[in-house]
Amino acid sequence: MTADADTATTDATTVTAPASTTPAAASPAARIRPKTGRDDKIMAAFIAVIGLYLIVSLALPLYAVLSKSVSAFYFDLGNFEFQVDRGAGWSAPVTARQLNDELRALSPEELRTSGDGRLAVTVFFPDFNFRAPTRYRIRQVQPEAAFLAGTRRVADTDWHTFDSNQFRRVVLRASKSTGLDNYRAYFSTPALFRSLKNSLTIAVISTVLTVALAFGFAYALTRSAMRFKGLFRIIAMAPILVPSLLPGIALVYLFGNQGMLKSFLLGESIYGPIGIVIGSVFFTFPHAMIIITTALSLSDARLYEAAVSLRASRWKTFWTVTIPGARYGLVSAAFVVFNLVITDFGLPKVIGGQYNMLAVDIYKQVIGQQNFEMGAVVSVVLLIPALLAFTIDRVVQKKQVAQLSSRSVPYAPQPHRRFDALCLLYCVLVTVFIAGLIGVCQYAALIKFWPYDLSLSFNNYNFDVMDGGGWDSWKNSIRLALYTAAAGTAVIFCGAYMVEKTQRFVATRAAFQFLAMLPMAIPGMVLGLAYIFFFNNPANPLHGLYGSMAILVICTVTHFYTVSHLTAVTALKQMDREFESVAASLKQPFHKVFSRVTVPVCLPSVLDISIYLFVNAMTTVSGVIFLYSPDTALASIAVLNMDDAGDIAPAAAMGMMIFYSNIGARLIHLLLTRKVMRNTQAWRTRRGEAVR
C-alpha cells in the first residue's frame, strides 16, 4: 500500500526542510518521504537475511544447474600440435586433428566429454611404445585448453618436450563451450530420451490410479455413515511416514524372484513399470486423499437438499453436485501426485530394474558416469514437467480457496445400510493394501534368511556389520530431522511473518514470496545436484559446508520450504492485521507482539510445521543422496544402499526404524500440541463460556 510513498519522492530537500517552513499557500504541498522507523529497519534486516538464505540455498544453486547444463566440454584437437623426433630430428608440426583425421582414431561422439574429461595423446600415435627412444613435443596453439603431464598442468603455448616414457602420461584436457550441445546430445541418445517417455507414462498411470482410488476413499469418509472412519484415515496416512522406496522393498518380498505371491503376476516381472506404479500409488495415496477429502468436505449441504427436493437420483446428484464441487480438489490432487511420482527417485531405484526414469538417470549420470553436465541436462528436462504441474496446481488451489471462503453448510451423511457396507468394504481393502505393504516390510525385517530360514530374529537390525553407515546413519537421520525441524521452523515462520505483516518493501516481498513458492516445483534430485555445483565449487566461500551436516539441513529445509511457508502464512492471515499497528501506537516494538502474541497464538501451526519437516527429513532420499558424506550417512540413504548391496532384509529393517521414529515423533507432537492447547491456548478453550 505504501509502495508509492516508499519510492515516490527523491525530493530530499523539501523533506529535510525544518517544520518551520510553513509552505506558502500557493505552492503545491510537498511530497512526503516517510521516515524509516526502528521497526522498519529490523524488519528490513530480517527480510534481507531470510531472502539471502533463499537466494543462496535455492536461486544460486539452480542457476548453477542451468549454466552447467549449457556448458559442453570437448577435446579441441585443432588446438594441440605435436612434433616427433625418431632420431632424425624434429618432424614438421602436426595438429592432433590432422592425426585423428588420418587415423580415424576417435569419432566426434568420443570427442565430447565432461568437465573432467582426459584424453591420452598416445591414441594419435599407433606406433607408440614407451620403451622406444622416440622424443615428442607438444604445444597449445591458443592458451584456451590445457594438458597434463603426469600431475603437472600445462596451460601455456610453449613447446614441451617429453621422452616416450613421459609422453605416455600426457593427457589432454577438455575445452568448454556454451550452447545447447548437451541438449542435442540428450535428445539424440535414445537410451536417455526413452526415460522421459517412461517417466511421463508411469506418472500418468499412477496419477489416474491414485486419484481414482483416493477419491473412492475420500468419498466413503465424507459421504457415508460407516464406522471406523478415524482408523481408516490414520492407516491411510501411514505412507507419509516411510521413505518412498519402502513399498519397493515390500513388493520385492511379495512378487520378487523369490516372492511369496510371485505367481499372482502371471509371469510378469515386478521389477519395472508394474512395481513402480504399485509403489507410487502406495506412497502418493495419502497426499491425494487429504486434498480430495478437504475438497469433498467443503461441499454445501444445501445443494444436496436442493437435489433431493428436485427428486434428482443419487447418480445424477453425484455428477451434478459432488463432482463439480470437488473438481478443483481432483485436479489439484492429480497434479500433486503427478509431481511426486515423476520426481521420485527412491522407488524406481529399488524396483525399477532396467526400466529407466528421469530421476534415476540423474543419479546414474552423476554417480555412475561422473557426467555432471548430462546430469544437469536431465535435471532441466525433469524440471519442466514438474514446474508445469506445480503451476497448474497453484492456479487450481487459488480457485478452491475462493470456493472455501464462501459461506456453506457442511454436509452430514445419513446412514444408508447397503451404501455404508460397500464403503466399509472398500476402505478395508485399501487399508489392507497399505498396512499390508508395511506389514510385509516388518515381517521381512524380522526373518532370518528369506526364504530359507523363516525363524524370527533381530539379526537384520545389526546395522553396524553392514554397509550403509550402521546405527550411526539412523542417529544422523534423527539429528538431521531435529535440526531441520528446529532451524527450518524458525526460518520459515519468521520469513512468512515478514512477508505477511510488513507494510513496506512491496517489490522485495513479492520476490520473496516467489522464492518461497519455488521449492515445491524443484525435484529433490535437481536440488541436490544444484548443491553439488554450487557448494562444491572451490571458488565458493561456502565451500566448507560441503559434506557437513549443515548442508543436509539447508537442503532439506529448502526442499520442504513451500508447504511449511503456506502453513505459516495461513495461520498468520488469521491474526488481526492491526496488532502491529496497536503495538506501534503504544510505542512497543513489533517483536514484542511477535513473541508475546503471534508465536503463542500460532503455536499449533508452528508445531505442525516442525513435525512436517521432521517426518520429511527422516524419509527424504532424493534431496540428500548427492550430499551426504561418510560422517553424515542417513537412515533413508542406508536403506537404499543396503538394498543396492543386496541386503534387502536389513534395508527393510532400517526402513521400519524410520517408520517407528516418525510414529514416535508424531506421538510427541500430539502430546505437545495437547499440552500447548491446554496451557498457552487457554483463551481458546474457554471461549465456550464467553458471555453472549
Add this chain to the structure above:
Amino acid sequence: MNSAPPRAPFLRIDRLRKVFGDFTALNEVSLAIDEGEFICFLGPSGCGKTTLLRAVAGLDIQTAGRVWQAGRDISALPPAERDFGIVFQSYALFPNLTVARNIAFGLENQKLKRADIERRVTELLALVNLSGQEGKYPAQLSGGEQQRVALTRALATSPGLLLLDEPLSALDARVRAHLRVEMKALQRRLGVTTIMVTHDQEEALTMADRIVVMNHGVIEQVGTPTEIYRRPDTLFVAEFVGAMNRIAGVGASDGRVTVGEVTLDTQAHAAAAGAPVVAAIRPEDVLPHAGAEGGGESSGGGGDSAGGDAADGDAASAAAKGNNRLQARVDYLEFLGSFWRVSLTCAALGGVALTADLSSNAMRRMRIEAGARVDLELPAERVLVFPRGRGA
C-alpha cells in the same frame, strides 16, 4: 521544533494528498483541530475518512502534505514516534493475553514499577466500569466489554490524541447507543483530543463537537452537528446527514424557486434566474395543516374518488394562499414507533413525491390515512436551495 504555524491548533492537517496508483483517496485535505475537541470524520465508504485517520496515525503515510501535532511536524514519522492511542473496528485485542495484560501492554518497558502498572490498570478498568475483569480473556467478554478494553488499552499511556476507527460498528444497536454516551462522557472527563471515523450519522451527530463530512477524498463541510444538520453547505451533506426531500426546480427572478406551476419561498440563495436548482426540505419540517377540504370529512374508500376530482382546482388555490401551502395526497404510511413517515404526492409540484414525519398526535388529530388529502406547508426558512448538478 516548536516552530509550528502561528495561532497553533492542536492538530493541523495541511493539504494532504494520498494516491493509490491511479486512485486519489485524499485530495488536498486541510483541517485544524483544537485541543480537547471530539471530531468525527463522517462519510460513505470509500470517501477517504479512514485513509485520513491512518495518515494522522502514520500507519499509511500520505503522499504529500503535512501534519502538525502539538506544534511538532509529524508528517513523515512512523507511528511509534507519534503520540496517539487507537481503537480499531476489530479492537485488535491480543487474544492470548488477559484484559489486564492487554491494557498493560503499552505500560511495560516504560520504567514503571510492576505495582504502578497494576494500579494504573485497576484505575483504568474502574473508569470504564470493568473492575474485576482483569483475569478474563477477550473471548470471554461481550462485544461492548471488548470495545471498552480496547479503549482502555489505547488510553493507558495517556496519549495526546485518541483515534477511533469505527469503534462501535461491530456492536448491536442497544449496546451502541449506550456506549455512545459512555464514550462521550469519558472523553469529556479526560479532555483528550479525539478523532472518530464513522459512517453512521447518528453517531456523529450525538458524539461530535464538530463533524467533518467527507466525500470522494475531499472535505464537504466542517461544522457543529446543528450546523451540519440545519445549514448543510452542499446537497451531498444535506442528503447524507438526515433525510431530505428534494424538489427539482429553477431559480426564479425574485430569489425564489419555481417548481412546476408554483413558485416557492425559500431561504436566500445565489442561483441565477432560470438556473437549475434543487429545493430541499427535511421530512420533519413539512407541516400538515388541518381543514383541507375533502380530506377532513372523508373516511375509508369514499374519499378517494372525491379527492381525485378536486385535485386541479385545489392545487391552484393552495399556491394562491402563499407561504408555500400546497395540497397533497397521502400514498402510504410507515409506522416508525415514535412517529409516522408519510409518503405524499404533490400534484402542484409536478407530481413530486414528498415524505413528512408526523407525530402520532398530529396523525390522529388530522385523520391522516392512505388516500386522504392534506394541506401542507413548506416553511420558507426551512427550504434550502442548492445548485442542481449534472443529472440531479
